[in-house]
Amino acid sequence: xxxxxxxxxxxxxxxxxxxxxxxxxxxxxxxxIIDRGYNNLQVRITTLCSLSCIFCSVSAGPxxxxxxxxxxxxPEWLYEWIKYACNFKSSFHLIFDGMGDPITHKDLPEFVxxxxxxxxxxxxxxxxxxxxxxxxxxxxxxxxxxxxxNVSIDTLNEEKGKLLSGxxxxxxxxxxxxxxxxxxxxxxxxxxxxxxIPTVNDEDIEEIIQFAIKIGLGEKFPPLGIQKYVxxxxxxxxxxIIALSWKEFEKWMRKLEDRYKIKLLLDPKDYGLEKSExxxxxxxxxxxxxxxxxxxxxxxxxxxxxxxxxxRVFTLISRRESLSIGDIVxxxxxxxxxxxxxxxPV
Ligand code: SF4
Numbered sequence: 147x148x149x150x151x152x153x154x155x156x157x158x159x160x161x162x163x164x165x166x167x168x169x170x171x172x173x174x175x176x177x178x179i180i181d182r183g184y185n186n187l188q189v190r191i192t193t194l195c196s197l198s199c200i201f202c203s204v205s206a207g208p209x210x211x212x213x214x215x216x217x218x219x220x221p222e223w224l225y226e227w228i229k230y231a232c233n234f235k236s237s238f239h240l241i242f243d244g245m246g247d248p249i250t251h252k253d254l255p256e257f258v259x260x261x262x263x264x265x266x267x268x269x270x271x272x273x274x275x276x277x278x279x280x281x282x283x284x285x286x287x288x289x290x291x292x293x294x295x296n297v298s299i300d301t302l303n304e305e306k307g308k309l310l311s312g313x314x315x316x317x318x319x320x321x322x323x324x325x326x327x328x329x330x331x332x333x334x335x336x337x338x339x340x341x342x343i344p345t346v347n348d349e350d351i352e353e354i355i356q357f358a359i360k361i362g363l364g365e366k367f368p369p370l371g372i373q374k375y376v377x378x379x380x381x382x383x384x385x386x387i388i389a390l391s392w393k394e395f396e397k398w399m400r401k402l403e404d405r406y407k408i409k410l411l412l413d414p415k416d417y418g419l420e421k422s423e424x425x426x427x428x429x430x431x432x433x434x435x436x437x438x439x440x441x442x443x444x445x446x447x448x449x450x451x452x453x454x455x456x457x458r459v460f461t462l463i464s465r466r467e468s469l470s471i472g473d474i475v476x477x478x479x480x481x482x483x484x485x486x487x488x489x490x491p492v
Contacts, residue, residue, distance in 0.1 A: 154440055154452070155220075162194070162215045163441055163450075167223040172425065173458035173487040176245040176444050177216040179227055182484045184414060185268075185422040186239040187231060191218040191257055193246040193444065196278055198312030199300075201343055203381035204245040209312060213442045215246070221253065221260035232266040234423050241296075243273040245444070249283065255290035262291035269293040269418075273339070275311070276321045284328050294335040294367060297325055300343075301350035302357060310347070326361055335366045342395075343375040343384055355406050368409055368416050372399065380445065424485070429458060431482040434492060437462055439473045451477070451489070460487040 155169035165171075171178030180188040193215045198207035205212070218224060228240070240261060242248040249272065251257070261267055271294040272287065287295075299321055300310050307318035328334040338358050342351050355370060363369035374395045377383050390398075399410045414420070429435060437451035443461050449469065451462040462477055469475070469491075477489035 154456075155223075156441060157219075158441070161213070162217055164217055164219045166218075166220040167226075168456065170452065170457055170459045171218075171224065171227040172485055173460055174216075174450070175461070175486050177218060178459070179224075179231065179425075180484055180486065181231070181235075181425045183421060183424050184419045185235065185237065186241060186417075186419055187228070187235070189224065189228075189240055189242050189257070189261075190244040191224070191242060191248055191254065192216070192244060192251045194250050195246040196250050196313065197247070197275060197316060198382075199275075199341075200310055200312055200382055201341055201375055201384050203376060203378040205381050206246045207312065209382075212444050213446055213448070214444055216444070217251065218257070219253075221256045224257055225260040225264075228261050228264060228267070231425050232264065234425050235266065237266050237268050238422065239269045239271065239418060240267055241271045241273060243296075247274050247277070248272055249274040249276060249279050255286040258287060258290035258292055271296055271337075273298075275299070275316075276324050277311070277313070277316050279324060281324070281327055284324060284332060284334070288328075288332045288334060292334060294337060295325075295328055296337045296339050296371070297321070298339045298341065298373070299325070299354060300340045301347050302353045303350060306347070306350065310343075322357070329361060329363065336363050336369070337367055337371055338363065338369060339371045339373055341373045341375055342398075343387055344390055346384060346387060352402070352405075355402060355408065355410075359406065359408065364408075368412055370408065370410055371412055372402075372410055427482055427485050427487075429453070429479055429482060429487055431479050433479050434476055435460070435479060435489060437475055437477050437489060439469060439471055439475065441471060451475075458485075458487055460489050462489050462491070464491050466491065 155166040157164040195206040198209035273296040358369040377389045439449045441450040449462040451460045475491045481488035
């Protein structure tokens, strides 16, 4: 295994890039902090995942053909950035989500602990498929201070679970047991978030609703947030399945709401979210910036790049063969929404 370290806080282990202080934690879509202008922050500590779901919108997992994977290794450094966010957001929820599954990060409890004591942090949620996890993982997360698990489980059928997750070791039975243990023994709020793939898991979605009702989810939080299958440009597509329109999706959700007397069409308020001040971006779409290329990016033709102030990380997209790590390029910012910075060479 080739291990390369840089002064920027990057360590390359194979195709995985470990990120530590002083590398900036805002600007990239797949690691660090994302602020979408609500009273919550998304925190992404890994792009790695143990599953290869056949519908994965970000094409993660062992079957991924990404150029690089990213993993944060420095909980104290995340704390510093969350502290910085507190200058602009008086109180907010934190959700550990990502273009991978945060549960696969062995130090997830350390990251939770690092930010738990901050008074501006109202709640901490982890979004996961709970694989691989066990009772000990849940206990550590509870001790570290999580409030909620958003668990994606797309079927209650053991064989279909293996097929949909693209992993023969995935076990629906085990995930169900973990959900019950977290809810009943640890008092962690559970929100089930299955992906509905029309004609593939229609009945399964109804069984998941029945399961949520049976085990009494929904005391503190809506029990279910069913996700619509969407065919993404860089994601995996389920062969032969055409994604429904939002109108068709809502129609079916309304039918299920009537059938089970449960709220399924949720809006940000149901998640306790409201608009809030944003962390200032510092860089604007259309602006020309000088960028140093520090590593390859997540996908082919992408690079990690940083400006002279080293206060943000950019994704530089270039199809030019001649670019190499260490190059300095002038680039035009083509995307700045939600603090995610993308630029192309000029
Ligand atoms: S959908 Fe989630 S759990 Fe499945 S492969 Fe993608 S990131 Fe992993």
